[in-house]
Amino acid sequence: MKNTQATIRDLALKLNISISTVSRALRGAQDVNPETKKAVLEMAALMNYEPNKVAQSLRIKKTNTIGIVVPEIAIHFFASVISGIQHYTSKHGYSIMICQSLESFETEKANVQMLVSNRVDGLLISVASETREYQHLEKLVEKKIPVVLFDRVADSLDVPKVVVDDHDGAFKAVDYLIKTGCKRIAYIGGSLTLSISNQRMKGYLDALKANNIPVREELMVFCNEFHDEPIVATRQLLDLPELPDAIFCMNDPVAILTLQVLKQRKIAVPDEISVVGFTNEPVSRYIEPSITTVAQPAYQMGEAAARMFIDQVENPSSFKPRMETLQTELIIRNSTRRIG
């Protein structure tokens, strides 16, 4: 942002016309002499003029920038969501500013504050696993800054949300396991303060109930993070007096770790124990055995979140916060047995 950049004032000086006229010409206003306009445009090109969005933003009180906060960019699911958001919003002239919370509540708050300070026109966020209270987001709502939650949402906030039907996805997965003959189905989940964890667990429970299979407490284990704890959790399940015949994991990273433990213990998958994941990360297709998983439409989720934001900005009066639920798809691969 050096002074080597031409301004409309520079153009005006060169052309011997007023700043206002240059401004109008540049923005293609109707009431400007075609010739003047042409001259301005030519001079702009010649001088390598680039409008200063910072000044523009200050003046019009709109930055055409949206803030995104995700737990981690390098998780494929979130990267895809971001792609979807960007695809949709860039068509509407928005740039995006991205932050990662790295699952930390404090970092998330700092991210949000920074984005507010940068006066983003809206905030699209998937909360950190640590986040239990939402004042930092409520403040934005009070300030009338559009907030859209995706994937990991907070029930208490009255803002637009887009989620996947986690309950249904989990239900379908567990129901399928049962249809393949599994009876002692374990569940490895995440912290229940996380909406998705909660929903997936409920889907698991309801599928058992629907099939008249009793719920066994000892078959349910929960993890606060997905790097080390899932390994402990799997071992715990394998050390039970009676082994499970399937393990439903709340996401693919967990399923991969589970598979590793199973391999170490020389337990055959899916013959002895079936494994199901969630998310359909690219790895799950390539790993051996490939993982049966619940596919989430990540890119579409990004587009949906972006659409909700744009709707809100363009029709601030008529807009009503709503929750959009995207459907999942059970992808059957080789970590589960076949039906019949």
Add this chain to the structure above:
Amino acid sequence: MKNTQATIRDLALKLNISISTVSRALRGAQDVNPETKKAVLEMAALMNYEPNKVAQSLRIKKTNTIGIVVPEIAIHFFASVISGIQHYTSKHGYSIMICQSLESFETEKANVQMLVSNRVDGLLISVASETREYQHLEKLVEKKIPVVLFDRVADSLDVPKVVVDDHDGAFKAVDYLIKTGCKRIAYIGGSLTLSISNQRMKGYLDALKANNIPVREELMVFCNEFHDEPIVATRQLLDLPELPDAIFCMNDPVAILTLQVLKQRKIAVPDEISVVGFTNEPVSRYIEPSITTVAQPAYQMGEAAARMFIDQVENPSSFKPRMETLQTELIIRNSTRRIG
């Protein structure tokens, strides 16, 4: 960016002091009465004041924002680089604005222009595979906007760069293949206008030469994209009168596709044909067979690029553009035979 946000003027009015004093107090200037300062800070908290970075940026001619352009966020390698950049720059008070070129030259130009319009303090970019000329970046250099290239760089630009030692990585990979007994080693590469393609091919050629293995034109195939062409390329190699006994792929996505074709044709890996990739994407570890590949320190590359940018901003006079080369590591897995 609604008028619901408090400004320093609001604070000044409430406190019955001047705007200048509020500004100074907020920024912890030295010459301000501790009590006044305290009062200002309290009022700021009370009124939920957030400094307007847009106004600040306009005034000080610095946005504390850096622009990043990558081919695709959802490619794990780039996501990791971005993480590295963000980790480093956020410590220095910078926010990041991210764009994807999706390998399109036109999109890349538009991205750069948008970032310039947003007056980013610097631009960190890995160019699109389509990009053959660099005027859009040269313009930035002329305007004294710091540009740092990473991974996919352009020799012609005199700006700081950070790359991986692609030549050495490829050399090590091919040399290893030879040591495991391979003699007819094929290469599937990318467009040679891409620096990394070029370097990796040279590494391949030099490893052959160093081991007195003749170069065979028919064993080298090139792709412009990495979704469909690698499949055709692999088939082409397999249709040769004499089969290769190894295929060195310029990156892991290509290696995965190659593996698929090999599987379809029921060719045993590594017994009949060995396969090596490049990048060490997470998938390469999990796929069956797991892929021998050349690991690139993505996160460190991001940090290095960020460091170069910060150096340049903080010591504009003494800074000299240089190229930093990071070392690769050959990760030996099951898609290649063992030595001896």
Add this chain to the structure above:
DNA sequence: TTGAAAGCGCTACCAC
């Protein structure tokens, strides 16, 4: 159709 001028929110200079 064009120009003058105010002002977006902030910093920094200069006076007091």
Add this chain to the structure above:
DNA sequence: GTGGTAGCGCTTTCAA
């Protein structure tokens, strides 16, 4: 230690 004020680059009335 504090206040007045100019001005960053732009948009947008209002007059001419």
